[in-house]
Amino acid sequence: MTQAEIAVDRVTHRYGDRTVLEEVTVRLTEHRVGVIGANGSGKSTFARLLNGLVLPSAGTVTVDGLDTRRDGKAVRRKVGFIFTDPDAQIVMPTVAEDIAFGMRRLKLPEEQVRQRVAELIARFGLSGLEDHPAHLLSGGQKQLLALAAVLAPEPDILVCDEPTTLLDLRNTRRFSALLETLEQRVVLVTHHLELLENFDRVLVFDEGRLIEDTKPAVAVATYRKLMT
Amino acid sequence: MIGLYHPADSPLHRAPVGLKLAVLLGAMVVLFGVGGPVVVTVALVVTVVAYAVAKIPWRLGLAQLRPVLWVIGVAAGFHLFTSGPQHAAVVAGQLLVAVALAALLTLTTRVSAMLRVFETAARPFRPLGVDPARVALLLALTIRCVPLLINILGTVREARQARGVGRNPLALVTPAVVRALRTADELGEALAARGVDD
Protein backbone atom coordinates (compact mmCIF):
# COMPACT_ATOMS: atom_id res chain seq x y z
CA MET A 1 0.00 0.00 0.00
CA THR A 2 1.25 3.50 -0.79
CA GLN A 3 0.98 5.96 2.05
CA ALA A 4 -0.95 9.21 1.88
CA GLU A 5 1.97 11.56 1.59
CA ILE A 6 3.21 14.40 -0.59
CA ALA A 7 6.95 13.92 -0.87
CA VAL A 8 9.08 16.74 -2.25
CA ASP A 9 12.59 15.45 -2.51
CA ARG A 10 15.57 17.78 -3.05
CA VAL A 11 13.66 19.87 -5.54
CA THR A 12 15.31 22.75 -7.33
CA HIS A 13 13.42 24.75 -9.91
CA ARG A 14 14.76 27.25 -12.41
CA TYR A 15 13.09 29.50 -14.93
CA GLY A 16 15.83 30.04 -17.48
CA ASP A 17 18.96 30.58 -15.41
CA ARG A 18 16.98 32.01 -12.50
CA THR A 19 16.67 29.64 -9.53
CA VAL A 20 13.30 30.16 -7.84
CA LEU A 21 13.30 27.09 -5.58
CA GLU A 22 16.44 25.60 -4.15
CA GLU A 23 16.92 22.15 -2.61
CA VAL A 24 13.47 21.92 -1.09
CA THR A 25 12.77 18.69 0.76
CA VAL A 26 9.56 18.18 2.68
CA ARG A 27 7.08 15.41 3.44
CA LEU A 28 3.47 16.38 3.99
CA THR A 29 0.97 14.05 5.59
CA GLU A 30 -1.08 16.54 7.60
CA HIS A 31 -4.70 17.36 6.96
CA ARG A 32 -4.07 21.11 6.73
CA VAL A 33 -0.81 22.64 5.53
CA GLY A 34 -0.28 26.38 5.04
CA VAL A 35 2.36 28.05 2.87
CA ILE A 36 3.44 31.65 3.42
CA GLY A 37 6.26 33.93 2.28
CA ALA A 38 7.04 37.18 0.52
CA ASN A 39 6.05 37.99 -3.06
CA GLY A 40 8.31 36.09 -5.40
CA SER A 41 9.57 33.70 -2.73
CA GLY A 42 8.46 30.67 -4.75
CA LYS A 43 5.11 29.75 -3.16
CA SER A 44 3.17 29.49 -6.41
CA THR A 45 5.96 27.50 -8.01
CA PHE A 46 5.90 25.14 -5.02
CA ALA A 47 2.11 24.78 -5.25
CA ARG A 48 2.26 24.04 -8.97
CA LEU A 49 4.87 21.36 -8.38
CA LEU A 50 2.37 19.44 -6.26
CA ASN A 51 0.02 18.65 -9.15
CA GLY A 52 2.60 18.51 -11.91
CA LEU A 53 1.66 21.84 -13.53
CA VAL A 54 5.35 22.63 -13.00
CA LEU A 55 7.91 19.84 -13.24
CA PRO A 56 11.05 20.27 -11.14
CA SER A 57 14.35 21.09 -12.85
CA ALA A 58 15.97 18.70 -10.39
CA GLY A 59 14.65 16.36 -7.71
CA THR A 60 11.30 14.57 -7.53
CA VAL A 61 7.77 15.19 -6.34
CA THR A 62 5.55 12.23 -5.53
CA VAL A 63 1.95 12.35 -4.37
CA ASP A 64 0.73 9.23 -2.56
CA GLY A 65 3.35 7.28 -4.45
CA LEU A 66 2.68 8.84 -7.87
CA ASP A 67 5.56 10.70 -9.52
CA THR A 68 4.41 14.02 -11.01
CA ARG A 69 6.80 13.58 -13.90
CA ARG A 70 5.82 10.02 -14.79
CA ASP A 71 2.17 9.90 -13.72
CA GLY A 72 1.12 13.48 -14.42
CA LYS A 73 -2.38 12.60 -15.44
CA ALA A 74 -3.10 10.46 -12.38
CA VAL A 75 -1.59 13.13 -10.13
CA ARG A 76 -3.85 15.83 -11.56
CA ARG A 77 -6.83 13.59 -10.93
CA LYS A 78 -5.76 13.18 -7.36
CA VAL A 79 -4.85 16.81 -6.71
CA GLY A 80 -7.40 19.56 -7.32
CA PHE A 81 -6.04 23.09 -7.81
CA ILE A 82 -7.66 26.44 -7.03
CA PHE A 83 -6.11 29.54 -8.58
CA THR A 84 -6.24 33.14 -7.40
CA ASP A 85 -8.35 34.54 -10.21
CA PRO A 86 -11.72 32.78 -10.32
CA ASP A 87 -12.40 34.23 -13.76
CA ALA A 88 -9.53 32.35 -15.31
CA GLN A 89 -10.49 28.93 -13.97
CA ILE A 90 -14.14 28.79 -14.89
CA VAL A 91 -14.04 27.11 -18.27
CA MET A 92 -17.70 26.49 -19.07
CA PRO A 93 -20.32 29.16 -19.77
CA THR A 94 -22.82 28.25 -17.05
CA VAL A 95 -22.66 27.28 -13.38
CA ALA A 96 -24.03 23.73 -13.62
CA GLU A 97 -22.04 23.05 -16.77
CA ASP A 98 -18.78 24.12 -15.13
CA ILE A 99 -19.35 21.90 -12.10
CA ALA A 100 -20.17 18.98 -14.39
CA PHE A 101 -17.10 19.56 -16.54
CA GLY A 102 -14.55 17.50 -14.62
CA MET A 103 -16.97 14.62 -14.11
CA ARG A 104 -17.91 14.56 -17.79
CA ARG A 105 -14.24 14.28 -18.67
CA LEU A 106 -14.06 11.20 -16.44
CA LYS A 107 -17.10 9.86 -18.33
CA LEU A 108 -19.13 9.34 -15.17
CA PRO A 109 -22.75 8.26 -15.74
CA GLU A 110 -25.03 11.22 -16.50
CA GLU A 111 -27.35 10.41 -13.58
CA GLN A 112 -24.47 10.54 -11.12
CA VAL A 113 -23.20 13.79 -12.66
CA ARG A 114 -26.60 15.43 -12.31
CA GLN A 115 -26.99 14.35 -8.71
CA ARG A 116 -23.53 15.51 -7.71
CA VAL A 117 -23.99 18.88 -9.44
CA ALA A 118 -27.23 19.43 -7.54
CA GLU A 119 -25.54 18.45 -4.27
CA LEU A 120 -22.60 20.81 -4.75
CA ILE A 121 -24.79 23.68 -5.89
CA ALA A 122 -26.82 23.41 -2.69
CA ARG A 123 -23.75 22.99 -0.48
CA PHE A 124 -21.94 26.00 -1.96
CA GLY A 125 -24.91 28.35 -1.78
CA LEU A 126 -25.38 28.57 -5.54
CA SER A 127 -28.99 27.36 -5.60
CA GLY A 128 -31.10 28.95 -8.30
CA LEU A 129 -28.01 29.80 -10.35
CA GLU A 130 -27.72 26.45 -12.18
CA ASP A 131 -28.19 27.92 -15.67
CA HIS A 132 -26.81 31.32 -14.80
CA PRO A 133 -23.98 32.56 -17.04
CA ALA A 134 -20.81 32.11 -15.00
CA HIS A 135 -19.40 35.49 -16.01
CA LEU A 136 -22.31 37.31 -14.35
CA LEU A 137 -21.56 35.91 -10.88
CA SER A 138 -19.86 38.08 -8.27
CA GLY A 139 -16.18 37.47 -7.56
CA GLY A 140 -17.01 35.61 -4.37
CA GLN A 141 -19.60 33.42 -6.07
CA LYS A 142 -17.13 32.70 -8.87
CA GLN A 143 -14.52 31.45 -6.42
CA LEU A 144 -17.14 29.26 -4.70
CA LEU A 145 -18.06 27.90 -8.13
CA ALA A 146 -14.40 27.20 -8.87
CA LEU A 147 -14.14 25.31 -5.60
CA ALA A 148 -17.32 23.32 -6.25
CA ALA A 149 -16.14 22.47 -9.76
CA VAL A 150 -12.72 21.29 -8.63
CA LEU A 151 -14.25 19.18 -5.83
CA ALA A 152 -16.81 17.56 -8.12
CA PRO A 153 -14.55 14.77 -9.44
CA GLU A 154 -13.55 14.08 -5.81
CA PRO A 155 -9.82 14.72 -5.60
CA ASP A 156 -7.96 13.46 -2.50
CA ILE A 157 -5.95 16.65 -2.09
CA LEU A 158 -6.74 20.30 -2.71
CA VAL A 159 -3.99 22.82 -3.44
CA CYS A 160 -5.07 26.47 -3.31
CA ASP A 161 -2.84 29.32 -4.49
CA GLU A 162 -4.07 32.47 -2.74
CA PRO A 163 -7.74 31.64 -3.33
CA THR A 164 -9.02 34.58 -1.28
CA THR A 165 -6.70 37.33 -2.46
CA LEU A 166 -9.32 38.85 -4.75
CA LEU A 167 -12.24 38.35 -2.34
CA ASP A 168 -13.70 40.71 0.24
CA LEU A 169 -13.66 39.87 3.94
CA ARG A 170 -17.06 38.20 3.97
CA ASN A 171 -16.31 35.97 0.99
CA THR A 172 -12.86 35.19 2.36
CA ARG A 173 -14.49 33.93 5.56
CA ARG A 174 -17.10 32.00 3.63
CA PHE A 175 -14.49 30.40 1.45
CA SER A 176 -12.30 29.40 4.38
CA ALA A 177 -15.29 28.12 6.37
CA LEU A 178 -16.15 25.84 3.45
CA LEU A 179 -12.53 24.80 3.16
CA GLU A 180 -12.63 23.77 6.84
CA THR A 181 -15.51 21.38 6.20
CA LEU A 182 -13.66 19.41 3.53
CA GLU A 183 -12.47 15.93 4.30
CA GLN A 184 -9.71 16.36 1.69
CA ARG A 185 -6.14 17.20 2.61
CA VAL A 186 -5.53 20.87 1.87
CA VAL A 187 -2.38 22.81 1.01
CA LEU A 188 -3.17 26.52 1.20
CA VAL A 189 -0.86 29.27 -0.08
CA THR A 190 -2.04 32.57 1.36
CA HIS A 191 -1.25 36.07 2.54
CA HIS A 192 -4.31 35.93 4.80
CA LEU A 193 -2.48 34.71 7.89
CA GLU A 194 -5.61 34.46 10.03
CA LEU A 195 -6.85 31.60 7.84
CA LEU A 196 -4.00 29.43 9.09
CA GLU A 197 -4.85 29.62 12.79
CA ASN A 198 -6.12 26.05 13.08
CA PHE A 199 -3.75 24.51 10.56
CA ASP A 200 -1.58 21.53 11.46
CA ARG A 201 1.59 22.84 9.89
CA VAL A 202 2.83 25.96 8.10
CA LEU A 203 5.78 26.28 5.71
CA VAL A 204 7.59 29.61 5.30
CA PHE A 205 9.44 30.32 2.06
CA ASP A 206 12.06 32.98 1.57
CA GLU A 207 13.86 33.58 -1.72
CA GLY A 208 13.24 30.06 -2.93
CA ARG A 209 14.24 28.34 0.29
CA LEU A 210 12.08 26.60 2.84
CA ILE A 211 13.21 28.45 5.96
CA GLU A 212 10.61 27.39 8.51
CA ASP A 213 8.34 24.38 8.93
CA THR A 214 6.34 24.40 12.13
CA LYS A 215 3.09 25.27 13.93
CA PRO A 216 1.09 28.25 12.63
CA ALA A 217 1.82 30.65 15.49
CA VAL A 218 5.58 30.20 15.24
CA ALA A 219 5.57 30.31 11.45
CA VAL A 220 3.54 33.50 11.37
CA ALA A 221 5.95 35.10 13.86
CA THR A 222 8.90 34.14 11.65
CA TYR A 223 7.12 35.54 8.63
CA ARG A 224 6.34 38.83 10.38
CA LYS A 225 9.97 39.22 11.43
CA LEU A 226 10.99 38.53 7.83
CA MET A 227 8.74 41.33 6.63
CA THR A 228 10.28 44.06 8.82
CA MET B 1 -26.54 38.05 -25.20
CA ILE B 2 -24.66 34.77 -24.98
CA GLY B 3 -25.63 32.06 -22.55
CA LEU B 4 -28.67 33.90 -21.27
CA TYR B 5 -30.97 30.96 -20.84
CA HIS B 6 -34.39 32.02 -19.59
CA PRO B 7 -35.96 29.13 -17.73
CA ALA B 8 -39.69 28.67 -18.35
CA ASP B 9 -42.15 25.89 -19.07
CA SER B 10 -43.04 26.11 -22.75
CA PRO B 11 -43.19 23.89 -25.81
CA LEU B 12 -40.19 25.77 -27.17
CA HIS B 13 -38.17 24.96 -24.06
CA ARG B 14 -39.13 21.31 -24.29
CA ALA B 15 -38.48 20.93 -28.03
CA PRO B 16 -35.34 18.97 -28.92
CA VAL B 17 -32.36 21.23 -29.64
CA GLY B 18 -31.64 19.53 -32.96
CA LEU B 19 -35.16 20.31 -34.16
CA LYS B 20 -34.87 23.93 -33.06
CA LEU B 21 -31.57 24.31 -34.86
CA ALA B 22 -33.03 22.78 -38.03
CA VAL B 23 -36.06 25.08 -37.92
CA LEU B 24 -33.83 28.08 -37.33
CA LEU B 25 -31.69 27.12 -40.30
CA GLY B 26 -34.78 26.60 -42.49
CA ALA B 27 -36.20 29.95 -41.43
CA MET B 28 -32.95 31.69 -42.36
CA VAL B 29 -32.92 30.07 -45.79
CA VAL B 30 -36.47 31.21 -46.52
CA LEU B 31 -35.92 34.63 -44.97
CA PHE B 32 -32.80 35.47 -46.96
CA GLY B 33 -33.27 33.11 -49.93
CA VAL B 34 -36.84 34.04 -50.81
CA GLY B 35 -37.02 37.40 -49.05
CA GLY B 36 -39.52 40.07 -50.12
CA PRO B 37 -41.94 42.17 -48.05
CA VAL B 38 -44.53 39.39 -47.60
CA VAL B 39 -42.07 36.82 -46.27
CA VAL B 40 -40.48 39.35 -43.95
CA THR B 41 -43.86 40.52 -42.60
CA VAL B 42 -44.98 36.96 -41.95
CA ALA B 43 -41.62 36.19 -40.36
CA LEU B 44 -41.93 39.19 -38.04
CA VAL B 45 -45.37 38.05 -36.90
CA VAL B 46 -44.23 34.46 -36.43
CA THR B 47 -41.25 35.65 -34.40
CA VAL B 48 -43.41 37.74 -32.07
CA VAL B 49 -45.78 34.80 -31.61
CA ALA B 50 -42.85 32.47 -30.92
CA TYR B 51 -41.56 34.81 -28.20
CA ALA B 52 -45.04 34.86 -26.64
CA VAL B 53 -45.27 31.05 -26.76
CA ALA B 54 -41.85 30.79 -25.11
CA LYS B 55 -43.09 33.12 -22.34
CA ILE B 56 -40.18 35.52 -22.80
CA PRO B 57 -40.90 38.84 -21.05
CA TRP B 58 -41.03 41.56 -23.71
CA ARG B 59 -38.30 43.58 -21.98
CA LEU B 60 -35.93 40.63 -22.15
CA GLY B 61 -36.88 40.07 -25.79
CA LEU B 62 -36.09 43.66 -26.72
CA ALA B 63 -32.84 43.51 -24.77
CA GLN B 64 -31.66 40.80 -27.19
CA LEU B 65 -31.94 43.24 -30.07
CA ARG B 66 -30.35 46.26 -28.49
CA PRO B 67 -26.70 45.33 -29.15
CA VAL B 68 -27.32 44.88 -32.90
CA LEU B 69 -29.71 47.78 -33.50
CA TRP B 70 -26.95 50.06 -34.72
CA VAL B 71 -25.73 47.45 -37.21
CA ILE B 72 -29.26 47.11 -38.52
CA GLY B 73 -29.57 50.90 -38.64
CA VAL B 74 -26.38 51.25 -40.67
CA ALA B 75 -27.40 48.48 -43.07
CA ALA B 76 -30.89 49.91 -43.55
CA GLY B 77 -29.47 53.42 -44.01
CA PHE B 78 -27.11 52.15 -46.66
CA HIS B 79 -29.95 50.46 -48.59
CA LEU B 80 -32.19 53.48 -48.17
CA PHE B 81 -29.76 55.48 -50.29
CA THR B 82 -28.78 52.76 -52.75
CA SER B 83 -32.07 50.96 -53.42
CA GLY B 84 -34.93 52.82 -51.83
CA PRO B 85 -37.10 52.67 -48.71
CA GLN B 86 -38.90 49.39 -49.43
CA HIS B 87 -35.70 47.43 -49.85
CA ALA B 88 -34.25 49.11 -46.77
CA ALA B 89 -37.28 48.05 -44.74
CA VAL B 90 -36.97 44.47 -46.00
CA VAL B 91 -33.27 44.32 -45.10
CA ALA B 92 -33.92 45.75 -41.65
CA GLY B 93 -36.74 43.24 -41.13
CA GLN B 94 -34.59 40.33 -42.26
CA LEU B 95 -31.77 41.22 -39.89
CA LEU B 96 -34.15 41.88 -37.03
CA VAL B 97 -35.89 38.52 -37.43
CA ALA B 98 -32.61 36.66 -37.86
CA VAL B 99 -31.15 38.07 -34.65
CA ALA B 100 -34.41 37.64 -32.74
CA LEU B 101 -34.76 33.98 -33.76
CA ALA B 102 -31.14 33.18 -32.94
CA ALA B 103 -31.60 34.86 -29.57
CA LEU B 104 -34.80 32.90 -29.01
CA LEU B 105 -32.80 29.71 -29.47
CA THR B 106 -30.35 30.71 -26.73
CA LEU B 107 -33.18 31.94 -24.49
CA THR B 108 -34.99 28.61 -24.63
CA THR B 109 -32.00 26.23 -24.73
CA ARG B 110 -29.51 25.38 -22.02
CA VAL B 111 -25.90 25.81 -23.11
CA SER B 112 -25.27 22.25 -22.01
CA ALA B 113 -27.97 20.93 -24.34
CA MET B 114 -26.55 22.96 -27.20
CA LEU B 115 -23.06 21.64 -26.58
CA ARG B 116 -24.34 18.08 -26.49
CA VAL B 117 -25.91 18.56 -29.92
CA PHE B 118 -22.65 19.80 -31.39
CA GLU B 119 -20.87 16.89 -29.77
CA THR B 120 -23.31 14.48 -31.42
CA ALA B 121 -23.07 16.30 -34.73
CA ALA B 122 -19.29 16.00 -34.69
CA ARG B 123 -19.41 12.25 -34.07
CA PRO B 124 -19.55 11.13 -37.73
CA PHE B 125 -16.26 12.95 -38.27
CA ARG B 126 -14.44 10.84 -35.71
CA PRO B 127 -12.80 8.64 -38.41
CA LEU B 128 -11.24 11.85 -39.76
CA GLY B 129 -9.52 12.40 -36.43
CA VAL B 130 -12.10 14.78 -34.96
CA ASP B 131 -12.64 14.35 -31.23
CA PRO B 132 -16.32 15.25 -30.57
CA ALA B 133 -15.70 16.07 -26.91
CA ARG B 134 -12.95 18.44 -27.97
CA VAL B 135 -15.24 20.16 -30.48
CA ALA B 136 -17.79 20.74 -27.73
CA LEU B 137 -15.07 22.00 -25.38
CA LEU B 138 -13.79 24.38 -28.05
CA LEU B 139 -17.27 25.80 -28.52
CA ALA B 140 -17.81 26.14 -24.80
CA LEU B 141 -14.50 27.93 -24.42
CA THR B 142 -15.37 30.28 -27.26
CA ILE B 143 -18.65 31.16 -25.61
CA ARG B 144 -16.82 31.55 -22.32
CA CYS B 145 -14.11 33.81 -23.77
CA VAL B 146 -16.42 36.47 -25.21
CA PRO B 147 -17.39 37.96 -21.81
CA LEU B 148 -13.79 37.56 -20.62
CA LEU B 149 -12.52 39.64 -23.53
CA ILE B 150 -15.27 42.24 -23.17
CA ASN B 151 -14.38 42.48 -19.51
CA ILE B 152 -10.68 42.96 -20.27
CA LEU B 153 -11.39 45.67 -22.84
CA GLY B 154 -13.67 47.42 -20.35
CA THR B 155 -11.07 47.35 -17.56
CA VAL B 156 -8.29 48.57 -19.82
CA ARG B 157 -10.46 51.37 -21.20
CA GLU B 158 -11.33 52.50 -17.68
CA ALA B 159 -7.70 52.38 -16.56
CA ARG B 160 -6.72 54.42 -19.60
CA GLN B 161 -9.38 57.03 -18.89
CA ALA B 162 -8.37 57.19 -15.24
CA ARG B 163 -4.80 57.96 -16.26
CA GLY B 164 -5.97 60.54 -18.79
CA VAL B 165 -4.38 58.81 -21.77
CA GLY B 166 -6.00 60.23 -24.90
CA ARG B 167 -7.70 58.45 -27.73
CA ASN B 168 -4.59 56.69 -29.01
CA PRO B 169 -5.86 53.22 -29.99
CA LEU B 170 -2.45 51.70 -29.31
CA ALA B 171 -2.88 52.61 -25.66
CA LEU B 172 -5.97 50.41 -25.62
CA VAL B 173 -4.73 47.56 -27.76
CA THR B 174 -1.35 46.93 -26.13
CA PRO B 175 -2.50 46.42 -22.53
CA ALA B 176 -5.60 44.59 -23.72
CA VAL B 177 -3.53 42.12 -25.71
CA VAL B 178 -1.12 41.65 -22.82
CA ARG B 179 -3.99 40.96 -20.44
CA ALA B 180 -5.79 38.71 -22.91
CA LEU B 181 -2.64 36.65 -23.38
CA ARG B 182 -2.17 36.37 -19.64
CA THR B 183 -5.79 35.30 -19.19
CA ALA B 184 -5.39 32.74 -21.98
CA ASP B 185 -2.30 31.46 -20.19
CA GLU B 186 -4.15 31.13 -16.90
CA LEU B 187 -7.13 29.50 -18.57
CA GLY B 188 -4.79 26.99 -20.19
CA GLU B 189 -3.26 26.24 -16.82
CA ALA B 190 -6.69 25.80 -15.24
CA LEU B 191 -7.70 23.43 -18.04
CA ALA B 192 -4.58 21.37 -17.50
CA ALA B 193 -5.20 21.32 -13.75
CA ARG B 194 -8.74 20.12 -14.40
CA GLY B 195 -7.59 17.19 -16.44
CA VAL B 196 -7.61 18.37 -20.05
CA ASP B 197 -4.39 16.90 -21.33
CA ASP B 198 -3.01 17.60 -24.75
Ligand SMILES: Nc1ncnc2c1ncn2[C@@H]1O[C@H](COP(=O)(O)OP(=O)(O)OP(=O)(O)O)[C@@H](O)[C@H]1O
Ligand atom coordinates in the same frame (compact mmCIF):
# COMPACT_ATOMS: atom_id res chain seq x y z
N1 LIG C 1 6.60 31.22 -15.79
C1 LIG C 1 7.62 31.91 -15.25
N2 LIG C 1 8.68 32.27 -16.00
C2 LIG C 1 9.72 32.93 -15.47
N3 LIG C 1 9.80 33.30 -14.18
C3 LIG C 1 8.79 32.97 -13.38
C4 LIG C 1 7.65 32.26 -13.86
N4 LIG C 1 6.80 32.07 -12.83
C5 LIG C 1 7.39 32.65 -11.77
N5 LIG C 1 8.57 33.18 -12.08
C6 LIG C 1 9.51 33.84 -11.14
O1 LIG C 1 9.80 32.94 -10.10
C7 LIG C 1 9.87 33.60 -8.85
C8 LIG C 1 8.94 32.93 -7.86
O2 LIG C 1 7.61 33.11 -8.32
P1 LIG C 1 6.33 32.55 -7.57
O3 LIG C 1 5.18 32.89 -8.43
O4 LIG C 1 6.55 31.13 -7.25
O5 LIG C 1 6.35 33.42 -6.25
P2 LIG C 1 5.21 33.59 -5.16
O6 LIG C 1 5.85 33.30 -3.86
O7 LIG C 1 4.03 32.82 -5.53
O8 LIG C 1 4.91 35.14 -5.24
P3 LIG C 1 3.52 35.91 -5.01
O9 LIG C 1 3.34 36.07 -3.53
O10 LIG C 1 3.78 37.24 -5.65
O11 LIG C 1 2.45 35.14 -5.68
C9 LIG C 1 9.50 35.04 -9.11
O12 LIG C 1 10.67 35.79 -9.11
C10 LIG C 1 8.87 35.04 -10.48
O13 LIG C 1 9.18 36.21 -11.16
Ligand SMILES: [Mg+2]
Ligand atom coordinates in the same frame (compact mmCIF):
# COMPACT_ATOMS: atom_id res chain seq x y z
MG1 LIG D 1 2.06 33.34 -6.13
